[in-house]
Amino acid sequence: MLEVKNLTKKFEDRLVLNDLSITVPDDEILAIVGPSGAGKTTLLRCITGLETPNQGEFFWNGKQFDPKNNDLIGVVFQDYQLFPNLTVMQNITLAPTMVKKEPLKEVKKRAEQMLTQLGLQGKEDIYPFQLSGGQKQRVAIVRAMAMNPKILCYDEPTSALDPALRDEVAKIILGLKQSEGMTQLVVTHDMDFAKNIADQIERVKALS
């Protein structure tokens, strides 16, 4: 269970998040929705340690953790941010081998399984620029999953995809919930998509 308690974030004098608390039970999907500028992405960036909140505490299964330093959370960015100089496989294996010092062989085996699950078999040795948007996103998901996170966060996963692919992403997210029991946070402005996937919907309103 992920708990965020009393999260407050200001940029200069502008209050973006005010004393926000959320709870996500294990294996559940929380969709964070709201108009643009409401602070959805900021909320996600605080949880993933990319932004330092002015106030707030984070708990995983009752134990406090530091968003900047933990191996609980994986992130799939809006624009994926794959490393263009590395092949698909290198993108996935880089962090597990360098950070966790896992043997390359094992990471590769796991990666290949996940790539196949997501219909990316045969793409291991090509570079990100050779992939379509939807494929890049799936590689980004595999890359995040390769670090064995407990929580997976998505920033606007549907914004760059055409409507047909939207359902694909929904399937993948729901699939991860079933097969891996992944706790997932999805920031989106797409209400239909949120209703499709989420166990719980958190609405964020613009404060100023």
Added chain:
Amino acid sequence: MLNYISGIMPALLSGTRMTLSIFFWTLICSIPLGALVGLGLITKFKPLAWILNLYVWLMRGTPLLLQLIFVFYGLPLLKPYAIIFPRYQAALFAFILNYTAYFGEIFRGGFQSVPRGQFESAKVLHLSYPQTIRKIVIPQVVKIVLPSIGNEVINLVKDSSLVYVIGLGDLLRAGNVASARDVTLLPLVLVGIIYLMLTAVCTIALRMIEKRSSVWR
């Protein structure tokens, strides 16, 4: 004429050796140093950035010829902190100092054009800063700066002729000596041809490196 050419070739080739030696050592030292200066120029630690900016301004703001003269004739006069370099070392020191500044500026631009998202992406994967720089940033920066570095490399081949001012015998000087002695321009024509060949080799090498780094975009 062929006899004359083969007569002066040994002198020209020995000058070429000096030119190449300045060229290689300057490149080998100033490219990595330039990368470090480039990183320093964008550091959040302001005093360092400030000092490096001053250094870059000095090096780019004065002629290399003047810097050579200062290093060789000037530094020994700085009593009681006199620094005395032999000619060759003085030339190398000045060239490395000068070219590091240019490379530093090029690398600064390169580092700044790596998207912030790449750093964030590396951060959420818990890559350390040195790991991020080595595996993600440097390869991307190298690709970005390659054409500009290539320009400087070609310039360096020709700039190396400035070492005559502190009495080193490089290619151009060897040609000059022969030309003055024999009252003919032929040695200088040969010098021109040798420079052209050197820069042609550099151009081809650079093209090959650029091609290799174009497997990804």
